[in-house]
Amino acid sequence: MIPLVAAGAVAAATALILAVAADAPSGAREHRNREEARAAAALYELPGVAEADVVALLDGRARIVAPEAGGFGPGVHAYRAGALEPAAWIAVEPRGEGRSWPWAASLFALLGALGMAAWAGAQRLAPPRPRFPAAPALFCAVVFALVAVAAQQWARGELEAISASRLTGGLRAAEIAGASGADSEAAARVAGLPWASGAALDEPDRIWTMPREVGEAIAADARLRTAPRYTVAAGGAAYHGGSIVLPPDRPVRAGSPDDTLHLVFLGYEETASPAVALMASALGSALLVSLVLFLLPLAARPRALSRTLAAWAFLTPAAALLVVFTFGPLLFSLWISLHHWSLIDPAHPFAGLENYRALLSDGAWWSAVGNTAVFTLHVPLAMAVALSLALLTRESRRAVRWARLALFLPSITSVVAIAVVWKWLLNDGYGLANRALGAIGLGPVAWLSSPDVALVSLMVIGVWMVVGYQMVVFQAGLAAIPRVWYDAARVDGAGPWQRFRHVTLPGLRHTLFFVLVTSVIGSFQVFGLVYVMTEGGPLGATDVAVYHIYREAWEFLRFGNAAAMSWVLFGVVFAATWLHFRFLERRSAHA
Helix, strand or coil, rough: HHHHHHHHHHHCCCCHHHHHHHHHHHHHHHHHHHHHHHHHHHHHHCCCCCCHHHHCCCCCEEEEEEECCCCCCCCEECCCCCCCCCEEEEEECCCCCCCCHHHHHHHHHHHHHHHHHHHHHHHHCCCCCCCCCCCHHHHHHHHHHHHHHHHHHHHHHHHHHHHHHHHHHHHHHHHHHCCCCHHHHHHHHHHHEEECCCHHHHHHCCCCCCCCHHHHHHCCEEEEEEEEEEEEEECCEEEEEEEEEECCCCCCCCCCCCCEEEEECCCCHHHHHHHHHHHHHHHHHHHHHHHHCCCCCHHHHHHHHHHHHHHHHHHHHHHHHHHHHHHHHHHHHHHCCCCCCCCCCCCCCCCHHHHHHHHHHCHHHHHHHHHHHHHHHHHHHHHHHHHHHHHHHCCCCHHHHHHHHHHHHHHCCEEEEEEEHHHHHCCCCCCCCHHHHEEEEEEECCCCCCCCCHHHHHHHHHHHHHHHHHHHHHHHHHHCCCCCHHHHHHHHHCCCCHHHHHHHHHHHHHHHHHHHHHHHHHHHCCHHHHHHHHCCCCCCCCHHHHHHHHHHHHHCCCHHHHHHHHHHHHHHHHHHHHHHHHHHHHHHHHH
């Protein structure tokens, strides 16, 4: 039964990979069709354009009807200049282009399914083996990789063809607009593509909308200046481009005598590539089939098989959440860190380790890491305070219980609420802290506006926030120390300090190690206090690593750099944790 399930899983997984690959060209075609309809409407709205020109733009696939007669099928409303109500509805019929299929990928998928089916048939005749079938698992992984690679190559070819047709339509729309008397900017606006006139390519201060590096690449190559169609590489991505010569008798904008109009288009193979989805599908499929094959050695033991399946059934929801919301985003962030990734740029060219190399010379980033390391110095102080409070509040009296509750409340209170209250308390002008200092004759302190004091203020607040939680953990550790150890120490004449040094601390060694490691990791992840109270200031004195990553991603929109910083921070935290395990835990184990 299990070999048949594995063979079925292979067939389903390869079908999923093929479906993911086929979906990318479909989405690109829909986008191109929408852009064609929009270009037809923009052309219709130009003065001097006849309806026949709009129909000719779409090769007879457009019908111009009254606004009330359309609006239910594919098409777009068209307006006249200054009108609030649509003047017409341009109904657009889909292209009659043939649809291809990834036959090479399908062949690999068929061979994989047949191979697994043959293996499953052989397993029904052979006795079950008490070990994991590594060969079939490796075979499935190779099949999934081949199907994904072949499907990606097919999808790229399809997307390139759709990109070429999109550019051709844009050039044709601009040419018709120019023939109707539109200037370069108006013609490019009809095409809906980034543009530049031939003269503007030599003058960076002129108006043009194509990416600067693309214009510079075109200007640097004399052949591209006059080529009707070309491909230009810029910024790690390939742009489809073309040029048309507008009629010389058209109205010419002042200072724009050049008649050549260049249009570029970042191909769908760059913006709609299914590479990430195919890779994720192949990896997920390999993992799924490996899990199914893992059950094969248990086939001869029905009870063990049923227990394993029951355990997996209970683990599946939590594992799915981890994969979707933890491991998936982690792998995706690693993928982003290897690319130039920006929300405002549809191209995400591969950068390799360039983002990581750039961090080596990024002084602002290493300054943020240094501030984070300094902030982490509050951890030993917080632990000392928390241990002292745990020793002082070990009794069960009512007043002690209320004191423990009051100390623990900051640990469960919203970080934002705490930051807002402390920001008010430490305000330079009206904060209660400076008012209290003024009442006793001391001058005000720039708690949050001085580069020398701001980070220390945050460290003190950090201590206040975590001591309650650490105190509770230490009290649990103290309760686990046998009382007879203290009685034996008293009999031997040990005083309070000797009992603390030789009984309490050794008994708390695992608790101390746990609190130290988790606190160091938490301090490296500090964000809320900085974001609400100082925003990294003053003069970058509180710019910690996580806040720096946040700004790099969501303010400067450099997600590739931010992802690389995140992985570097992960490496720093991992190294610090490993050192703790390597030296502290092993030393305490031999103590």
